[in-house]
Each structure stands twice: as C-alpha cells, then as structure tokens.
Amino acid sequence: MALVCKELARFSTDIASLSETRLSGEGRIDKLGVGYSIFSASERRIHGVGLAIKTSLVRKHNLLSKRISERLMKRRVPLPKNNFLALLSAYAPTLDSGVTVQEDFYQQINEIISSNPSRDKGIILVDFNARIGRDSTTWNPFIGKRGYGKCKENGPHLLNLCAEHELLITKIIF
Template sequence: MSLRIPLVKNRFATLLSLYAPTLPSESEAKDSFYQSLDEALRRIPKNDKIFLLGDFNARVGQNSSIWSGVLGRHGVGQANANGLRLLTFCSEHNLTITNTIFQQKAKYKTLWMHPRSKHWHLIDYVIVRRSDIRDVHITRAMRGAECWTDHRLIMAKVHMQVRPPLRLQGPRRRRLDCTRLENPDARNEFCCSLAEKLGGMELSLSSSENTMDQKWNSISSALYEAAAQTIGYKSKNHQDWFDENSETINDLLKDMHRAHRATLKSPSSSSTRQQWQRICREVQRATRVMQNEWWTKKAYEIQSFADKNDMHNFYNAVKKIYGPISHCITPLKTADGLSIVFC
C-alpha cells in the first residue's frame, strides 16, 4: 500500500506499507517481491521523501563498516539471506535502515521473538532516503503496545511539515430571528405565508413519484422562505466599527482572499507570497482608518449626551457599542458532593 502526503515547499512524502516473504519462501517469490518494490520506488519522484514501513522478515545484522550508509552502528544479531537481499536493495536505492542508527537498549530495538530459540530479533524496519536521515528523531519498539500479535509495535518520530489543506469558505448563512415568533401578529403572518406556500405544492407532496427526500426538501425550503419573508434575520446586538457596505474595503478583502488562495496553491512562489503580504498591509491600514473614524464619531456622540445631561441616551449609546451583558449560571456542588447549587 502507498500513501502520498503533501508537504510544504511543494514537496511530498510517500509512505509504502509492505510485507516481505519469509525465509523459507521460494526464491521466485522473493525476487518477485523485490522487483515489484523496485518498480514502485522508481515511480516515486526524486524530490519525494520515502518511508518504507513493514515486516521485511530479514535480519540485517550489525556490520556497519561494510554497509556504510545503509546500516548504523547499533544493529542487532547476524545477517541472514533475506537480510543480504534487503541490504543490497537499500544500497542500490540510497536508503538507510533507521532502526540501526540510534543507540538504545536491545529491548527497544528487537521486535520479534523466535518461537523455538526464544531469542529476540529485528525484522521490522522503517527505511528512509539517506538524505533524509536528519528528519528521523528516533525509531524504537513500543513494548507496552498490545495488538494481539507476536510482533512489537515499532514507532518512528519524524519531522515533517505537512501542507495545510485548502479550505474554501463559502458565504455564511444568516440566522433567522425566531424570537419574533413570540409576537402573535408575526406568528400569524408566518402561519399564513407557510400555508400559502404548502398549498401551492400540495400536488407534488401527494404524488407517489417523488421520493421522501424530495418531499422533505420541498417542505424545508418552504419553511425557510416563509420565515425569511415574515420574521426576517437576526441583527447584531451591538454596533460594529466595520462598514460592510464600503466598496473599497470589500474590494481589498476580495483581493486578499484571492492572493491567499494563490499562495496556498503554490507555497514555494515568492512573488505570490509577497503580493499577498502587500495586500494584507493595505487591508490593515484601511481597517485601522475605518476603526479610528468610527470610534471618534461615537466618542463625540456620547460626549454630547453627557454634556446635555441626557443619561438615558448616554447609557443607550454605550450599550449599543458594548452589547448586552450576558448572565451565566455556574453550577456548584455542595460540601457533601450530593447535590448541585446554581448561582
């Protein structure tokens, strides 16, 4: 199995999960396995990071002087025939077995115990490109992980900066002001509008040709349209300095979002990133000017009410700026812990 993960700077990491033939297997099966693995590696671009993860059923030993660059100085045991195949393959493709490059106790390196000799061996590996060894922090066996298998779980900590996914946010849906339904006149108006809309689609709802999903979509759209026409949408509880009707700031925000999407698509391009940063600075300057003008205007308005000693409009203007005070209920347990008191 293979998995290709996008990284930053327009790079990728390819993970290959595999299971090699055992030592008693036929030579044809082993040749076929390494031939398939060789073809898979050659299809991977040269700039990709490679991680080979799996049970190779091979003992590579600890002769790091002969297999320099492939083996580290902290191997385990003696190499067998399958291990020589794996070492030759890694040498051809400039790969390194990360299990052997970290100095640690044998119990953190060995992964499988032979059922007859009761000796622990290293046959599961995490293999990377020789040029990417610096990205691997540690490779070790997790002795406490129980997965109903005779192999210990192997863990490798690797430094990779994964590219964040590109999420395009659509327009936000406005919320209906359902509190207006407490008013009898608004409630009657909503009921009349809904009855009129449902009456127009009575034939389509009673028809057996339409599925249940189609009927529900018709009913839900009628409910939403009737509510939008009669009770309307929620408005903000406080006044905001941001002017949504300003064409200048809206154009700048559209340019900023467009430049941001272009930067995410090509993170290695310096021109797109510089353009995005330039537009961000322009948006920041424009919003600061808008905010300062709004606060200056509100300050003069509130000060004028204070000079006239008009406390009613003074406090109303302050409430419009800061919004209503939210009261929260905090539940507390009594000393015996058997009951809850709300305060």
C-alpha cells in the same frame, strides 16, 4: 483493530504501517471512536498490509491508498509548497516463502522506489522479515554499529535495496 488504534493514539502516532492485517479485500475502515482510518489490502486473508492514518488527516487531505499487492500499499500525502510524502507500506515474505517470491517482492519495491518522482520525500514502513547482521563496516552508512546476530538469507536483498537507493535502515521510532 480498535486496540491497535488506541495504542497509536496513546503514542500520538499520525501514521503507522500494519502487517498481517488479514482483513478481507481492499478498503477503508474508520475507527471513529479512536480517530483512525485503516486502509487494508489482502486477497486471501493470509498476509495483508495496511496503513493506520489519523482520520483528521485522511479527511483534510482526502487520502486514499493504492493497493499494489496484498504485501504492498502506497500513498502520496500532500505537503506544503506542492510537495508530497510518498509512503510505502510493505510486508515482506519470510524465508519459507521461497526465493522466487522474495525476489519478486524486492523487484516490486525497487520499481516503486525508482518510479517515485525525485522531489517526493519518501518513507518506507516495512516489516522486512530480514536479519541484516552487524557488518556496519561493509554496509556503512545503511546500517549502524548496533546490529544484531548474523545476516540471514533474506538480509542481502534488503541491504542491496538500501545501497541502490541510498536508504537508511532504522528500527521502530515513536
């Protein structure tokens, strides 16, 4: 975890989503030497989702995370003028997890997005484990023209979620 935090610091990253954390239980670990707090949620140390947030921001805003499941974690960060940034950190099931597990995961995300106050700014930081292909004509404006490969079985879940909530799919941004 210390190496991850050092890389985040090297790129001047304030907040990052972590997947496959596999840390035991739910809680917070402060990596004071590198200036990050790690919030994690894992039940069986199999999947695990987390957030790495600069400790200075955690202290300034008294941030705590809300564990929803070992694959979902939410945090509301205060912004100026009584606004909030809603962060959702998620780690989606892979294809071999089964249809029911995937559908339950996407249903949970749908409920979380739908229940968010409309004035909150939202960012979903997710490893969706989905291939969405490159059909930018059908899925415009949710994906760009530089898609990769063919859409796999778990891709339509993601594309439908984005269409329903008008979300844009991007890649890693530093």
